[in-house]
Amino acid sequence: MEALEAIKTRRSIRKFRSDPVPEEILEQILDAARWAPSAKNSQTWKFIVIKDLKIITDIAEVLRWGRFIPQAPVVIAVVVDPRLTPHPVEDGTLAAYSMLLAIHALGLGGCWVDPSYREEIIAPMLGISGEEKLISLIPIGYADETPVMPRKELRDIVFINRL
Numbered sequence: 001m002e003a004l005e006a007i008k009t010r011r012s013i014r015k016f017r018s019d020p021v022p023e024e025i026l027e028q029i030l031d032a033a034r035w036a037p038s039a040k041n042s043q044t045w046k047f048i049v050i051k052d053l054k055i056i057t058d059i060a061e062v063l064r065w066g067r068f069i070p071q072a073p074v075v076i077a078v079v080v081d082p083r084l085t086p087h088p089v090e091d092g093t094l095a096a097y098s099m100l101l102a103i104h105a106l107g108l109g110g111c112w113v114d115p116s117y118r119e120e121i122i123a124p125m126l127g128i129s130g131e132e133k134l135i136s137l138i139p140i141g142y143a144d145e146t147p148v149m150p151r152k153e154l155r156d157i158v159f160i161n162r163l
């Protein structure tokens with residue numbers, strides 16, 4: 001899929017079929033993450049591939065806006081180390097977005113799920129130390145919905161020279 005088309009047609013997917021994600025597809029998704037930009041090319045990210053349904057279910061139980069994640073056969077947790085980069089949130093976010101685009105371009109669906117308001121509960125479940133930061137959880141699978149989400153018009157968000 002062409003880049004601009006992928007950017008425009010990607011949607012957050014919250015309903016998944018039960019089909020597994022092939023290993024070679026999963027590897028391509030993870031490979032897309034490491035080509036994201038990062039501050040000073042620090043690349044401090046780590047990606048936890050979670051396939052254990054018990055772990056996914058336990059995480060979903062504490063996430064009000066992530067209850068749906070056990071439908072997905074795999075969830076990737078994006079972790080960064082704030083001791084090693086001046087911009088941990090940006091670095092992790094860009095890696096996550098690279099994966100979201102790759103997921104879509106490869107014919108699957110994913111969603112950014114925010115773990116921040118339960119990080120102290122979820123981090124120990126995944127072996128993440130108190131020094132590291134859990135940026136995002138990304139459930140991945142074959143989509144069982146085709147959502148439509150509107151966007152603001154360019155004229156409402158673009159300004160020339162100043163606001």
Ligand SMILES: Cc1cc2nc3c(=O)[nH]c(=O)nc-3n(C[C@H](O)[C@H](O)[C@H](O)COP(=O)(O)O)c2cc1C
Pocket residue numbers: 010011012013014065066111112113114115147149
């Ligand atoms: C920082 C951030 C946090 C988000 N948290 C959640 C979440 O916890 N659960 C969820 O279902 N979607 C979450 N989303 C997805 C947004 O709801 C979604 O991107 C937005 O509604 C636009 O829809 P689209 O991605 O289909 O274009 C999050 C997105 C971002 C960028």
